[in-house]
Amino acid sequence: MSTIATKLKQAVLAFFVERQLYIRARGSVGYVPLSSRSQIALAVFFLAFAGWFSYATINVIFKDEIAARKDREFREMQLAYENELRRLQLAYDDLNSQIVLTRDWFSETTNSLEKKHNELSRVLEQNASISNELRQMQMAFSGVAKRNNKKGNVDIIGRAENTANVTLESRTESGDAPAPKVALANEIKSSIRRLDADELAMPYLPENIHRRIANLDTRQRDLLDALEESLDHKIDEFEAVIDQTDVLTTEEFMARVLPESELSVGGPYIPLQGQPGLNSSLHQQLYRISTNLDRLSGLSKSLTKIPLALPIHDYSITSDFGVRLDPFKKRAAFHSGVDFGATTGTPVHSTLGGTVTQAGYKGPYGLVIEIDHGNGFKTRYGHLARSRVRTGQRVEFQQHIGDAGNSGRSTGPHLHYEIWFDGKVRNPAAFLDAGKQIFNIAETYSATPKQ
Incomplete structure (x- = not known):
């Protein structure tokens, strides 16, 4: 170098x-x-002067073209800058729109979840009320169940209610531990609060939010499906009990025994189409469940108006309803009731609450008690040894009204039991068989008399 x-x-x-x-x-x-050195300095000076002179000359000659070119470059730069600003503004507007849409989506979703939760809570409260009615009905019949309680026998009301409680259990996402329906309702409410308080304020959708909402919706659907299935099953059982008595159809009997306030409906016909939120499958299912709960309540109240219980609890069937060989004349004759063989003094109970219309001797019936239960039902208890009620007295369900005996036209101590409906005698076996479904009587009723 x-x-x-x-x-x-x-x-x-x-x-x-x-x-x-x-x-x-x-x-x-x-x-x-x-x-x-002087020569070098002069050479540098003259070269610089020549360069400046050339530059100035060119600028003077081509100044318009140079100015125009610079102006074009400036305008191009300005246009590029404005385009970039517009692009950034559009990106900002798009992002802001996404934020607004996201917030609206969260708001709509949480409102929908809260509405579903409120409707579910209303249905669950209605179901709890009906369950309480069934529980009270069960408690009223508990005396029958206790007196006839043997291994393997559980009354149908308790079984149906337990089935509902088990069926209405839901599982966690892992499928390991069951969560009761109340816990699920609380979880729904808690999830709504979390969505509203935390994630609604975020300007983007969390990755797992759709999955969480879908899981929540699925669990709500499972809860409603289980509840609807349980209600359908219980309604079928209760309707079968009423139909088995063969007195009236279920609808006719309910219309007779229930107050008009529970059956009266009305209003103009307005199609569901076009009504916001009313045509959804969820709303229709909730409507079906609510209707079934009302029907189940009506059925349970109707069953309490039918004499379905046994009048005596330590017995053997000695004679059935219908044609039989008369024990005295040894000829075919009509028997208007069922005979329950029992020792003298065995307690006899009212099979339904009502008013005593007769308590005294009546020809071949001997000492007899007749009770008017209302709604067309009457029962008769014959061949008694003792009456523990008087005419005009109000008696309750399963009240001890007398003691079995051998009075009147009788070959031995027993209870003669009759059921009347609308002035016609009915086969007690149909009512007792239907009653077994409600009380699950341990002693199996047999249509064939014991020898």
Whole structure:
């Protein structure tokens, strides 16, 4: 490197050797010495001046074109800048729209979940009320169940209610531990609060929010499906009990025994189409469940108006309803009731609450008690040894009204039991068989008399 610099320096000095500039004036000659440095300085000056002069000349000659080119470049830069601003503004507007849509979606979703939760809570409260009615009905019949309690026998009301409670259990996402329906309702409410308080404020959708909402909706559907299935099953059982008595159809009997306030409906016909939220499958299912709960309540109240219980609890069937061989004349004759063989003094119970219309002797019946239960039902208890009620007295379900005996036209101590409906005698076997489904009587009723 130093060699090249040295050679370059030598070349420059060789070109700009020291010179003398001679000047002649007024007959005399003089000179001005020009050193190498002076020559180099003058050369640099003249080159710079030539460059500036050339640049100035070009600018003067081509100034319009140069100005126009610079103006074009400026406008292009300005246009590019404005385009970038517009692009950024559009991106901002799009992002802001996404934020607004996300917030609206969260708001709509949480409102929908809260509405579902409120409707579910209403249905569950209605179901709890009906379950309480069934529980009270069961408690009223508990005396029958206790007196006839043997291994393997559970009354149908308790079984149906337990089935409902088990069926209405839901499982966690892992499927390991059951969560009761109340816990699920609380979880729904808690999830709504979390969505509203935490995630609704976020300007984006969390990755798992759709899955969480879908899982919540699925569990709500499972809860409603289980409840609807349980209600359908219980309604079928209760309707079968009423139909088995063969007195009236279920609808006719309910219309007779239930107050008009529980059956009266009305209003204009308005199709569901076009009604916001009313045509959804969820709303229709909730409507079906609510209707079934009302029907189940009506059925349970109707069953309490039918004499389904046994009048005596330590017995053997000695004679059935219908045609039989008369024990005295030994000829075929009609038997208007069922005979329960029992020892003298065995307690006899009212099979339904009502008013005693007769408590005294009545021809071949001997000492008899007749009770009017209302709604067309009457029961008769004959051949008693003792009456523990009087005419006009109000008696309750399963009240001890008398003792079995051998009075009247009788071959031995027993209870003669009759059921009348709308002035016609009915086969008690149909009522007792239907009653077994409600009370699950341990002693299996047999239509064939024991020998």
